[in-house]
Amino acid sequence: RAMSSVNIPPPECMLRPLEVPYRYLFGPGPSNVPPRILAAGARPIIGHLHTEMYEIMNDIKRGIQYAFQTNNHMTLAMSGSGHTAMECAVFNTVEPGESVLVSINGVWGERVAEIAERMGAKVHTMVKSPGGYFTTEEIEKALAKHKPVLFFLTHGESSAGLAHPVDNVGDLCLRHNCLFLVDSVASLGASPLLMDQQKIDILYTGSQKALNAPPGTAPISFNERACHKMFNRKIKPVSYLLDMTHLSNYWGNDSKSAREYHHTGPVSGFFALRESLAILAEKGLENSWRQHREVAEYLWKGIEDLGLKLFIKDKDLRLPSVTTIAIPDGYDWKELLAYMMKHHQVEMTGGLGPSIGMVIRVGLMGYNCSKFNADKALTALADALKHCPKRRG
Numbered sequence: 015r016a017m018s019s020v021n022i023p024p025p026e027c028m029l030r031p032l033e034v035p036y037r038y039l040f041g042p043g044p045s046n047v048p049p050r051i052l053a054a055g056a057r058p059i060i061g062h063l064h065t066e067m068y069e070i071m072n073d074i075k076r077g078i079q080y081a082f083q084t085n086n087h088m089t090l091a092m093s094g095s096g097h098t099a100m101e102c103a104v105f106n107t108v109e110p111g112e113s114v115l116v117s118i119n120g121v122w123g124e125r126v127a128e129i130a131e132r133m134g135a136k137v138h139t140m141v142k143s144p145g146g147y148f149t150t151e152e153i154e155k156a157l158a159k160h161k162p163v164l165f166f167l168t169h170g171e172s173s174a175g176l177a178h179p180v181d182n183v184g185d186l187c188l189r190h191n192c193l194f195l196v197d198s199v200a201s202l203g204a205s206p207l208l209m210d211q212q213k214i215d216i217l218y219t220g221s222q223k224a225l226n227a228p229p230g231t232a233p234i235s236f237n238e239r240a241c242h243k244m245f246n247r248k249i250k251p252v253s254y255l256l257d258m259t260h261l262s263n264y265w266g267n268d269s270k271s272a273r274e275y276h277h278t279g280p281v282s283g284f285f286a287l288r289e290s291l292a293i294l295a296e297k298g299l300e301n302s303w304r305q306h307r308e309v310a311e312y313l314w315k316g317i318e319d320l321g322l323k324l325f326i327k328d329k330d331l332r333l334p335s336v337t338t339i340a341i342p343d344g345y346d347w348k349e350l351l352a353y354m355m356k357h358h359q360v361e362m363t364g365g366l367g368p369s370i371g372m373v374i375r376v377g378l379m380g381y382n383c384s385k386f387n388a389d390k391a392l393t394a395l396a397d398a399l400k401h402c403p404k405r406r407g
């Protein structure tokens with residue numbers, strides 16, 4: 015008789031097949047994945063250290079260089095979601111005790127400030143309410159005051175629906191000997207961004223927004239200045255998994271002749287990411303930007319025609335990928351969202367962090383970005399406004 019025996023039976027749920035509903039993912043991400051990308055992700059696995067995989071990773075690098083508009087050699091994809099890239103950027107370029115400046119105008123700055131705090135940086139913040147933006151004068155003043163080694167700005171503030179201007183900030187950072195880190199998770203491919211020309215030192219994005227790949231991989235790129243800082247550290251970064259000395263080798267970006275095992279990359283996720291970058295390359299960045307802008311303007315007009323107010327007043331500051339609607343008076347935003355999900359299979363979401371209770375967020379990204387889908391979103395919204403209880407304020 016065995017010393018021990020299985021006394022926990024197989025769970026009932028595991029004896030039933032997987033069920034996944036079809037949803038119209040019109041929130042801030044993930045967005046619906048087109049069949050071509052799903053099919054790429056469903057290809058048979060190969061080893062993460064096979065030469066064919068290195069080729070695919072090299073292709074991904076080239077695809078990211080195009081999407082980011084950069085010639086940076088140190089370009090790769092993280093094995094993990096957008097947060098992995100956030101942590102990788104901060105952990106590698108900052109050492110404990112160094113000064114970091116974070117602009118906060120929504121949840122993403124809050125997150126980066128916390129990430130930097132946790133690794134022992136001296137964190138300084140510039141704070142605006144969601145939807146606010148920072149002038150170059152304000153940024154320059156804070157750079158001069160806090161003398162940070164890193165300045166963080168969110169290009170596509172998805173919790174507020176703001177596309178933050180990026181021009182001139184890179185020059186300021188250069189002058190103040192500070193690295194310029196930009197989050198483009200929600201904006202890449204949807205809103206113009208030119209890494210090299212705009213002097214962004216570190217840029218990252220996510221796979222699941224306008225790129226339309228499944229969640230779980232995150233492109234990132236470091237320029238020479240960022241590499242100089244992160245490869246001349248006194249102490250090793252706090253994370254082994256996110257250490258760029260290892261990741262640069264895994265991606266064939268260092269001077270070693272062989273790639274060595276560091277961690278097992280998400281092979282299927284990389285297949286899908288490659289396909290999503292290929293679709294963007296075929297379409298062309300400018301066409302993609304134009305498409306997002308046109309569909310967003312159509313959506314914005316439709317929202318205003320319903321009698322609703324857009325949260326970001328200035329059209330030029332609105333993020334074309336994620337639109338924020340001010341919660342209409344008298345309505346419970348949770349009821350509106352639940353109604354659309356129940357009756358239209360349409361996902362929209364509420365705010366995040368400081369924008370909770372302020373906005374409803376509608377995202378039409380990449381594959382989802384069409385007037386047809388904008389109409390679908392508007393129909394669901396109109397129906398929810400008609401059927402959800404409106405209380406007198």
Ligand code: PMP
Pocket residue numbers: 042043095096097098122168170171172173197198199200220229
């Ligand atoms: N930054 C921005 C602007 C985002 O919109 C998101 C995702 N909502 C993230 C970072 C974090 O990405 P992830 O959820 O993939 O970790």
